[in-house]
Amino acid sequence: MREELLRSFVDMDEQEAVRIARELVETEGGAVAVLDTCKEAMEEVGRLFEAGEYFLSELIAAGDMFNQIMEFTLPKLQGEEVASLGTMVLGTVQGDVHNIGKDIFKVMAEASGINVIDIGIDVPHEKFVEAIKEHKPELVGMCCLITLGVDSMKRTIEVIKEAGLRDDIKIIIGGGRVSQAVMEHVGADAWADDAARGVRLSKELLGKE
């Protein structure tokens, strides 16, 4: 059944994938199997996206399928040991209200085993600092789609430095406006303008790849 779930998920057959997952989750050890299979499927979807075979429409549909399945799978995992690679605080920076890219990245990162704390859009600098203090993440992810957000990221990173927290975390930036030059300009550690690459780099920053 795992094979079928994997195949229908990767082929974007939503109804079939959800149906199989519902059945599988009721079996012995099924919840873990569903979780692992869906993670594997998301990874495969990410690969197809990086290869140019899949598009954002598929990433969004896959993310939605993943969330739907997790809704009935996660409660069944209570008590099970679910390994987490680490924690990331993620938000779209001040002045920028685009959230679709961030949300796609979030699902893919979660599917890969990263525990993501989403602090929303148009996030003020101080809110990043507060979230870092509260959640003690290894990673901070910033999303930015508008040019004005570049300075926002720069200032946020400065404020994080001033709070004495910069050395405790790695910072990865993403969204349509980021590049190697922007990364250097704002003082981040990594950048990705596609979610699959972003997840790969996040795992590297966590020392898990």
Add this chain to the structure above:
Amino acid sequence: MAVDAKQLAAERAARLKAAVELKEPDRVPFTGIGGDVIAAYAGITSYEFNFDYEKQCQAIIKYVKDFPSDQPVIGMTGLGNHVASMAFSDYPDLYPIISRVDGPTNDILGVDYCRFPGRELDENSSPQFIGREYMSAEEYDELIADPVKFCFEKILPRIVRAFRDMKAPEAHAAMARLALEKAKAGAAMRDMFRQLQELGYAPGGLSVFFAPLDFIGDQLRDIPNLIKDLRRYPDKVKAATEAVLEPLLKVSVNAKGPGVETAMIPLHLNEYLSPALYNEFYWPTLKEGILRLAELGMKSQVFFEGRHDAHLETILELPAGWGTAYFEKTDVRKAKKLLQGHTCIMGGIDVGMVISSTPAKLDEYIKEILGEMMPGGGFILAPNIGNLPRETPIENIRAVYEAVEKYGKY
């Protein structure tokens, strides 16, 4: 208009026209680069720029004087009011009143998706558009049956706070106040156009048209929902794109006037869709829209936002000389290889460079891009994104304009 201003205006218009007609003009036409930096350059806040017509006008004139190009950079003032434009599409004379939401308009209407500097936002922020799901999936049939009626009766009350109840005095009062306010704004605009004419710019502007699927995604369903709809209710979505095409064309024609003969078509979902979805749900009604606009006497300027690489070839389905393809992240050199002799290409200046690079590097960069893009004509130089933030170094902007002057001659 003084004689030399008139001549200058004619030269500029001819330059742009020649490029659209795929010819080599005397110089490469250059749209200029403006945006939030216009207010900063004049020493005013974004709040003042968005709420004070006179200050806005002075700021624009100052910028245009110091940074002349072939098109006046009017900046990004306000946000579109597209559902209202559709709801009132049978009243062309009202188009200038309801089509845009600027600061004062938003104070009167209270548009749900708008946030303005000095109000909800910091006084130096850009205005923000934050859409939501304004139409449920169950409502497709109503939209399809009569989009104008549906937008007026169902969507407008959800989007515009003053129109929550169209029968209430509040709604009528808002409409009357809007007309009074727009009369003030209109006078300021006329004054600005007069000053622009003296600087050698013919009066005019752009109309706007939307790919029908974008209208549904941005204004009604919200993009992630729409992407799911494509798989869940494909037939309804397709029927809806066909239903909204006519009223969208009507709105676009309502904006037509002296000097307004080009429809700007900003694309949003192009980058999201696989070629299969693009060709099934997006392109057919967009293509028909472009062809119909041509019949109605308008050229199209399509802004292919994001990466359009996967769909580039479909542009060749349009007749040669149909209009202008304006690119954001798609490499204009790559586009030129495919489209030369068929489509005028616009773009080429990476705004990120203008913000973070140096004058010397920008000089080199513009020289290079012009060297590659000018030969054979059919090219308009433009920023890949029309908005420079307030913090943009002025010496970098100057370097771009000087480089265009230096290297832009045919």
